[in-house]
Every structure is written in C-alpha cells, then in structure tokens.
Amino acid sequence: MNEFIKTLTEQIRCVKAREGVAREVSDHILDQAAAYEESGMEHDKAVEMAVHEMGDPVEIGVSLDRIHRPQTNWKLLLITFVLTMAGLLVMYSIYGLSTIVSRQCVFTAAGLAVILAVNFIDYSVIGRFGYLAYILMTAVFFIGQHTLQSVNGRVPALAILVYLYAPVFAGILYRMRGGSYGAVIKGIGLIFLTSYLCVKFGSSAVIGLNMFLVLLILLFVAVRKNMFQVKRKTATCLTVLAGMLPFFMLFLTLLVPGGGFRKERILAFFHRKEYRQTVGYVYGAIDAILGNLRVVGQGNETVYTASEVVEGNNLILLRLMHQYGLITGIVLLLLFAVFAVGVMKIVQSQKNQLGMLVSASCFLVFVVNCFEGILVNLGLCPMTSVTIPFITFGGSAALVYSVLIGLILSVHRYEKIISPAARIQRPRWHLRVNLEKDSGSDQDYTLAAKSVK
Numbered sequence: 001m002n003e004f005i006k007t008l009t010e011q012i013r014c015v016k017a018r019e020g021v022a023r024e025v026s027d028h029i030l031d032q033a034a035a036y037e038e039s040g041m042e043h044d045k046a047v048e049m050a051v052h053e054m055g056d057p058v059e060i061g062v063s064l065d066r067i068h069r070p071q072t073n074w075k076l077l078l079i080t081f082v083l084t085m086a087g088l089l090v091m092y093s094i095y096g097l098s099t100i101v102s103r104q105c106v107f108t109a110a111g112l113a114v115i116l117a118v119n120f121i122d123y124s125v126i127g128r129f130g131y132l133a134y135i136l137m138t139a140v141f142f143i144g145q146h147t148l149q150s151v152n153g154r155v156p157a158l159a160i161l162v163y164l165y166a167p168v169f170a171g172i173l174y175r176m177r178g179g180s181y182g183a184v185i186k187g188i189g190l191i192f193l194t195s196y197l198c199v200k201f202g203s204s205a206v207i208g209l210n211m212f213l214v215l216l217i218l219l220f221v222a223v224r225k226n227m228f229q230v231k232r233k234t235a236t237c238l239t240v241l242a243g244m245l246p247f248f249m250l251f252l253t254l255l256v257p258g259g260g261f262r263k264e265r266i267l268a269f270f271h272r273k274e275y276r277q278t279v280g281y282v283y284g285a286i287d288a289i290l291g292n293l294r295v296v297g298q299g300n301e302t303v304y305t306a307s308e309v310v311e312g313n314n315l316i317l318l319r320l321m322h323q324y325g326l327i328t329g330i331v332l333l334l335l336f337a338v339f340a341v342g343v344m345k346i347v348q349s350q351k352n353q354l355g356m357l358v359s360a361s362c363f364l365v366f367v368v369n370c371f372e373g374i375l376v377n378l379g380l381c382p383m384t385s386v387t388i389p390f391i392t393f394g395g396s397a398a399l400v401y402s403v404l405i406g407l408i409l410s411v412h413r414y415e416k417i418i419s420p421a422a423r424i425q426r427p428r429w430h431l432r433v434n435l436e437k438d439s440g441s442d443q444d445y446t447l448a449a450k451s452v453k
Contacts (some may be wrong), residue, residue, distance in 0.1 A: 011061025118406025
C-alpha cells in the first residue's frame with residue numbers, strides 16, 4: 001500500500017496537496033480492506049485486494065493532479081488591475097500630475113506587488129497563528145500611535161490599518177469552532193474589544209462601528225453555519241442582542257444634553273435647515289452640487305464652491321461627477337459591483353470554514369467602506385472621513401486593500417488543495433473485542449481481543 005500511495009502522490013505537482021491526498025487514499029484503502037476482513041479475509045490479503053482494485057496509481061495520480069492544484073482567479077486579478085488604473089485616472093483627472101498623484105503611482109505599484117505576494121502565501125497561517133497575530137498587531141498599533149506623525153491628535157495611517165483586524169478575527173473565530181456558548185460569548189467579547197481598539201488607534205468612533213458591524217456579521221455567519229455546539233436560534237438571538245447594544249448607546253447619547261462637536265454633526269444630518277449656517281452647511285453644498293450635475297460634462301456652478309467643499313471633506317467621487325458628469329460615477333460604481341460579485345462568488349464557493357471566514361471578512365471590509373463612502377458622497381450619511389477602495393489616496397489605504405485582495409486570491413488559489421491539518425484524523429489501530437459464551441457453563445464468558453492495523 002505504501003508503494004502504491006508513493007507512486008500516486010509523485011504524480012501530484014503541488015507538494016502541499018500530497019499529504020492530504022495520501023491520507024484520503026489511505027483511508028479509502030483501509031476502509032475497503034476492513035470490509036474484506038469482515039467477510040473472513042486475512043488483513044494482508046484484504047489490503048492487497050483493496051490496493052489492486054484502486055487501479056493504476058500513475059493514472060489516478062495524474063487525474064488527482066488536475067484537481068488538487070493551486071488556481072489563479074485571472075478575472076478578479078483583471079478587474080482589480082482595471083479598478084486600480086481607474087483610481088489613478090480619477091486622481092490624475094482631478095489633481096493633475098501633482099505630488100499626490102506621483103506618490104500614489106508608487107503606492108499603487110507597491111500595492112500590486114503586495115497582492116501578488118500575498119496571493120502565493122497559504123492563508124491557513126491565519127488560522128494557526130490568529131491569536132499571536134492579534135497580539136502583535138495590537139502592540140505595533142500601540143507603538144505607532146505614539147511614534148508616527150499625527151494630524152490633530154490622530155494618526156491617519158492607523159485609521160485604515162486597523163481594518164486588518166478583520167481577517168485575523170476570522171482566524172481566531174475558526175480556532176474557537178466546536179465550542180459551546182462560552183465560545184460564542186468569547187467571540188462577542190472579542191468583537192467589543194477589537195472595536196474599542198479601532199476607536200482608540202483610529203481616533204474615530206465610525207471606524208470602530210464599522211469594524212463592529214464586520215466582526216458581528218462574521219460571528220453571525222459562523223453561528224448560522226453550525227460552527228459551534230449550541231442551539232442555533234439561541235446563539236443567533238444572543239448575537240443580535242449584542243449587535244443592538246452600540247446602536248442603543250448611540251441613541252441614548254443623542255438624547256443626553258451636551259456631547260460636543262461629534263454629536264452636533266450627527267444632529268446636523270437629521271436637521272439640515274437648523275444647522276445650515278454651521279456644521280450642516282456641507283449637506284446643503286452636497287445637495288446643490290448633486291442638483292446641478294450633468295450626465296456628461298462639468299456641472300453648473302452653485303453658490304457653493306464645489307472644489308473647496310469636496311476637497312475639504314475628501315469627497316472625491318462627488319468631485320469626479322461634478323467635473324466630468326454623472327456617467328463617470330455610474331461607470332465607477334459598475335466596476336465596483338463587478339468586483340464585489342467576483343469576490344462574493346469566491347466566498348460562496350468555499351467549503352473550507354477557514355477559507356469562508358477569511359474571504360468573507362475581506363469582502364465585508366470592502367463592502368462596508370464602499371457603501372459608506374458612496375452614501376457620504378451622496379449626502380445620505382453623516383459626514384465622516386471615508387476610504388473608498390481604489391480611489392482613496394495614501395500608502396496605508398493601498399497596503400490594506402492590497403493585503404485583503406491578496407488574501408481573497410489566496411483563498412481561491414488553495415481552495416481545491418486538501419489541508420491535512422483541517423481533517424479529523426482517523427485512528428490507524430482498531431481494537432476488536434469478542435465476547436463468547438463458554439459452552440461448559442451458563443455463567444462463564446471468554447473475552448478475546450485482537451488489535452488490527
């Protein structure tokens with residue numbers, strides 16, 4: 001049997017797939033041999049018969065090689081490249097050949113290199129070293145908060161880097177699978193801790209709320225996929241109740257007098273006329289710009305200076321549409337939709353739980369940031385700093401989104417490779433016990449045990 005398996009696995013070019021395939025074939029042979037043994041055949045003869053029935057090991061190995069090998073999602077790579085180039089074109093069309101665009105070209109080239117590098121890394125390391133990665137990231141962010149250059153008490157780089165907590169949380173969640181209600185509660189506690197760290201390092205309650213939503217959805221999916229030994233309805237209710245807590249606290253904050261500038265900005269969104277002369281002026285400006293857009297070409301001028309309002313609030317999508325027409329925004333949104341559909345297909349095709357969680361975490365970060373950015377640009381969400389993938393300039397944004405895209409591609413790349421670490425090991429030794437009645441007495445029994453490999 002060993003020689004048969006060795007010959008078979010030598011035909012498989014992907015080294016990582018060989019051990020998993022060997023175990024699968026070995027288990028199949030031993031199961032078939034056990035069936036022959038039950039019919040009275042000796043163990044060695046049964047194994048020999050099972051191996052013979054498998055067929056030609058070379059032919060089988062070649063067939064398995066076509067299945068269990070890395071795969072590249074060229075379509076997603078292409079749409080990623082197109083979106084990246086579109087982002088550079090958007091920045092160039094607005095800012096010209098400025099320092100911002102020149103630097104962004106360097107960041108973009110580095111980002112594409114990161115995508116390709118992460119694509120070749122086995123994403124399962126996140127499942128093995130999730131806790132360690134979480135601790136190291138927290139330590140690095142803590143040091144960065146006190147050493148990196150800050151703007152108005154905030155480190156801009158950390159405001160986007162904290163989104164890397166999402167795939168790490170997915171790896172930790174995978175490690176907790178099979179647990180009971182304690183594991184679910186632990187997951188909820190980790191969600192609140194991570195959200196707090198995101199608020200602390202990113203200096204933004206919105207970022208913390210975004211991460212809370214992403215991680216909560218991951219836990220919800222894990223519960224619905226029966227990854228925990230709990231009653232699904234009960235665990236679902238527990239997760240939903242935990243998810244309502246931050247929004248309930250936000251509602252109470254709006255009711256309590258005081259609250260400072262942040263509360264005033266939220267109230268200005270709901271009461272635009274009342275605050276139109278103060279912090280609510282930006283919503284009037286956005287409404288005026290949107291009302292004067294053209295399908296093609298630059299929009300009509302308004303009482304508001306579009307470039308000042310848009311640039312001061314990082315509303316690059318709104319400025320693009322004002323400068324070149326509504327059609328440019330529609331084309332960009334269609335590209336985002338194609339990208340999202342491609343990633344969603346990867347998430348839905350995952351049978352491996354770790355692959356599903358990691359790809360889902362990356363997908364959710366993209367969706368939340370895109371959706372929030374679009375709503376802010378259209379004046380449908382309270383004003384806040386946004387980082388829309390591909391069109392937000394900065395090295396940190398390029399790095400984070402490149403890592404997330406690389407992880408998605410890595411999940412797809414290793415989708416059909418059997419992971420031995422993810423399998424439940426079957427025992428190689430079986431203890432067969434026979435209880436026989438002694439023919440000379442009604443009370444005496446003989447216990448016979450046989451160990452079979």
